[in-house]
Amino acid sequence: MNEKEIKHLIDKYLEGNCTQQEEELLDRVLDSYDGQEEDEVYFDGEKEIKEEIYLGFAEKAGIVREAKKAPTPFYNYLVKVAASLLILVGLGSAVYLESKTQPEQELAQSIITKTTEWGQRSDIVLSDGTQITLNAGSSIEFPESFEGAPVREVTLNGEAFFEVAKNPNKPFLIKTEGVTTKVLGTSFNVNSYAFNDHISVTVKTGKVQVQSTSKNGQVNTVYLLPNEKAEYSREKDVMTKSKLDNDNYLDWKNGIIRFNDITFLEASEMLSRWYGIHVDFENNKLKNCHVTARYENAKLQVVLESIKYATKGMDYQYIDQENILFKGFCKN
Numbered sequence: 136m137n138e139k140e141i142k143h144l145i146d147k148y149l150e151g152n153c154t155q156q157e158e159e160l161l162d163r164v165l166d167s168y169d170g171q172e173e174d175e176v177y178f179d180g181e182k183e184i185k186e187e188i189y190l191g192f193a194e195k196a197g198i199v200r201e202a203k204k205a206p207t208p209f210y211n212y213l214v215k216v217a218a219s220l221l222i223l224v225g226l227g228s229a230v231y232l233e234s235k236t237q238p239e240q241e242l243a244q245s246i247i248t249k250t251t252e253w254g255q256r257s258d259i260v261l262s263d264g265t266q267i268t269l270n271a272g273s274s275i276e277f278p279e280s281f282e283g284a285p286v287r288e289v290t291l292n293g294e295a296f297f298e299v300a301k302n303p304n305k306p307f308l309i310k311t312e313g314v315t316t317k318v319l320g321t322s323f324n325v326n327s328y329a330f331n332d333h334i335s336v337t338v339k340t341g342k343v344q345v346q347s348t349s350k351n352g353q354v355n356t357v358y359l360l361p362n363e364k365a366e367y368s369r370e371k372d373v374m375t376k377s378k379l380d381n382d383n384y385l386d387w388k389n390g391i392i393r394f395n396d397i398t399f400l401e402a403s404e405m406l407s408r409w410y411g412i413h414v415d416f417e418n419n420k421l422k423n424c425h426v427t428a429r430y431e432n433a434k435l436q437v438v439l440e441s442i443k444y445a446t447k448g449m450d451y452q453y454i455d456q457e458n459i460l461f462k463g464f465c466k467n
Contacts, residue, residue: 321339
């Protein structure tokens with residue numbers, strides 16, 4: 136018998152409208168619950184609920200059980216009635232408690248932080264299969280698992296290249312200062328170094344949504360396709376979109392250092408980030424000398440010798456393993 140049929144028979148019995156056959160049927164059903172109370176384990180509040188159900192039946196039947204009196208057959212019968220209903224109450228309590236504690240388990244997700252020093256790079260694979268190459272001087276935060284979360288969200292400081300595993304039902308979000316990048320499955324580069332004015336997002340494959348939030352709360356959204364770039368200016372508080380005709384933005388990932396007619400000062404900053412060293416200048420004039428060169432997976436010594444060879448009158452000196460002095464002069 137189901138719950139509705141049992142309750143219907145109980146109501147008929149209490150109203151005195153049960154046939155003999157129905158009373159016998161109810162007896163057999165209630166007998167099956169007999170003897171379960173001694174070893175019963177209660178959910179929080181369930182014992183009080185049982186008392187309320189019994190009192191409700193007793194009031195409806197017009198009887199009251201007095202203290203210190205032996206239980207009457209009819210009282211025992213009402214206890215059986217209450218027990219039959221509380222089988223269902225107990226199951227409901229279990230489901231409720233399980234659903235109540237489930238969100239707490241989801242909130243217990245641990246956050247992982249990966250950091251690279253200058254001169255270091257790191258490859259990371261997330262729990263969903265997303266692959267990340269973290270550039271030097273960068274850090275990224277992500278949950279141990281994305282299970283149970285509506286989105287896959289990470290926080291980036293610095294630069295990283297993402298190859299996001301496809302999941303149409305769970306977007307991938309990269310949070311940087313003032314900019315959120317949203318994808319379903321694609322590959323792209325995000326540069327958000329604090330020493331740069333611009334935060335840039337450049338797409339290699341797929342489609343990417345980039346949103347910036349201005350200081351007055353206005354949201355600006357652009358959509359990028361392959362070889363397109365979005366740049367957000369921290370100073371101007373605006374975002375622009377442009378198209379690229381090369382993939383130089385991936386130089387760092389491919390082990391390439393490229394000097395495109397830049398000053399020695401700019402080149403020294405790139406060398407510091409790439410090799411984790413510090414460059415000083417013997418005189419300020421050297422800072423304004425220019426250099427154009429391209430190096431692939433080159434050791435620092437090779438780069439320094441190349442700059443020295445291309446710049447007549449310039450030399451360098453190791454102060455120690457992490458400090459280098461540029462000295463001499465240049466003829467530009």
